[in-house]
Structures are given as C-alpha cells and as structure tokens.
Amino acid sequence: MTSQQLTYSPFDPTVMEDPYPVYRQLRDHAPAHWSPEASTWVLSRHEDVSAALADPTTYSSASGIFPTPPGVDMTELFLPMLIMSDPPRHTQLRQLVSKAFTPRRIAGLEGHIQTLVDDLLATTPETGTWDFVSEFSGPLPAIVIADMLGVPREDRDRFRTWSTTLIQSNPVRGEFGAGLDAAAALYEYFSAFLADRRAHPQDDLMTALVQAEVDGEHLTEEELLGFCLLLLVAGHETTTNLLSNSAVILAQHPEDRRALADEPELVPAAVEELLRYDSPVQGLARTLTRQVDLHGQAMAAGDTALLLFGSANRDDHAFPDADHFDIHRGPERQVAFGRGIHFCLGASLARLEARIALRALLTRRRDWDVDIDSAVRLRSGPIRGFASLPIQ
Structure with a gap:
C-alpha cells in the first residue's frame, strides 16, 4: 500500500472500532499523513509523537487540541483551559492549579476510593449480566x-450526562451544538458554586482553586471555569474508559487475569501496560508555529497535527512486539497521558483509581466475560472507550 492509497479519519466509526491495523499502516507507509476529512496532519510513530510533545514552541496548544473542520475555532467555543495554553501563561496556570492538586492530596484519597470501590461492587450481582x-x-x-x-x-x-454529551459531540457529524449546550450548563453550575466557595470556604479542591495564588496572582473566573470543565471531563472520562478497556482486555487474556489475581503486586505495572495497549485518549492535536519537514512532507505553519498516542504506544520500535499484551512489560515510555509540559495533571489520580478498582475486581469478581457484540462504543475521535459494556 502506498501513502496515496491510505485514508484516515479519527471520526470514522470503522476506525474507532479497531484503529490499530490502520495505525500500523500509517506508521509503515505514511508516518506524516494528511487527513482531508479532519483537515489535519497525522503523526503516528512514537519517536515523532514524543518529539512533538517535547516541543511546545513548535507544536502549540493555544489554538485547540482536537481536530475540527475548517472554520471552527476551538478557542471561541470554550473558556480558557490549562490544556489549551502555551508558556508563559501555561506555566503560571500550571503552578496555580498544581497547588490545589498536590501528590499529598491525591495520596490521601486512597482510603476513600477503596470504600467507594467496595460499595459499588457490593451493589452489583455476583452472577448474571450487568453494565x-x-x-x-x-x-x-x-x-x-x-x-x-x-x-x-x-x-x-x-455531571456524567454533561461529560458524556461533550465527549460524544462530533463536529464532523455536525453534533457540536449538544456539546456546547452541555458546556454552558457546566459553566453555569460551576459559576454559582465558585461564588459559594468564595463566600463560604470549605476543605475541598474548589476552595483550594479559588484561593490558589502565585506571585500575588489568582486564577481568573474564566480560567477557574475552564479548569472545572477540564477536570470533570478529563479526570472523569479518562478513568472510566481506562477501567472499561481494562475489563475487556483482561477478559480476552484470562491467563494474565489469573496471574494478577494471584499476585496483586503486579497490578501497578499491569496498569501501565493497559494504558499502553488500549489508550483511553487516542490522540490530541497541536498547531504548528513554523514549517516542519518530516518524512518528505512539508507541514506548514498554521497547520494542525494530530499526535496519535494510541499509535505511538503500539510502535514496535518503542515496544517490541507491541501488539502483544504483556503484564510484565513495564512500558515506561508509553504516552497515554502525554509528555512534557502538558503531561496529564490527573495521571496519578487515574492510576490510583485503576489500581484500587482492578485489585478489587480481581479479588471479588475473579472471573468475568464481556458481551463485546452488545457493547456500545463511544463515538468520539480522541476518546476510546464504551458507553455501555455488558459484563457477567
């Protein structure tokens, strides 16, 4: 197959069902591929994706992080978000938000998350099918x-309804209106909530965000609302889909599931392999600030480049036999949470939730099957997961 014969769209339902064969074709034949459907360049190799993530000066986030049709400006649709900013403002925002999102605060949630996991599993049947x-x-x-x-x-x-509506709003299918309505509802809700926390501070993250200060500067109202939206969608959807994808993968690899049940100390490394093998976030976009010549292609300043995390994590040059699931791999170079200055702020929380949830599942629901034919996939370009997943 030649690069001219390749077609790729992140919004193609058949690609969403199983993108990995297409990713291999892209890596092998068109590592810098122009997708007319999404009006973006597509970078699929681990080396190129990692280099782009490490170069925010060339690969800017300020014009949006999702591929959109011509004429659609992401920055006009949503309030300012940390993930859609460049230095020096990104550096300031990250410092402010990090003060309210410390490792100590995350570590302190372990007992609480364990209780939540136990309570949720206690309400699910030990036999029969459930979602x-x-x-x-x-x-x-x-x-x-x-x-x-x-x-x-x-x-x-x-929150779940708003978040899912946002994630599944596909601009190529003309479905952006519902997503914008969901964002507006979230902004209205959080605006009132922020006002309450200013008047009545509590021991919670919202109060910490309101009070966060670096060099005498606080987050603006718009930046606070933007971060609340980002935290809800990114912090919620990433973990939901990591867990759902993991349930499917472990059902397909029963020997690995039994090994994890017998040796729960293997779970942290297995979480990294699960993130690599079927990444919840398949890719995010950047805008070029200068011309980049890559693999014989001239990507012009102002063009968008979609960085395929899901493909980079299946690159044999970075992970030998990358299409093979291996809980003993220890894939330190996986990029499911990005890399560089935009490395996911909630990565430690997602990992903690996944470790606790999987250990509990493996202990209390040691064996399970999934009805993959009846499962309903999310229809969102960058997010890979399920809207519904029957399990028994």
Missing part, C-alpha cells in the same frame, strides 16, 4: 471528582 460502565467504571471517577471538588453527590448523574 460495567453505568454501574462501576462510570460512577467511580464521577463520585471521586465530585467529592474532590466538594460538589454534592446527588449532582453526579448530571
């Missing part, structure tokens, strides 16, 4: 995020 997403992988991170922010738990179902 893994609606009853376990969806509620867990939603409750954790709501509790971190200090938001009442009774609002978590609304």
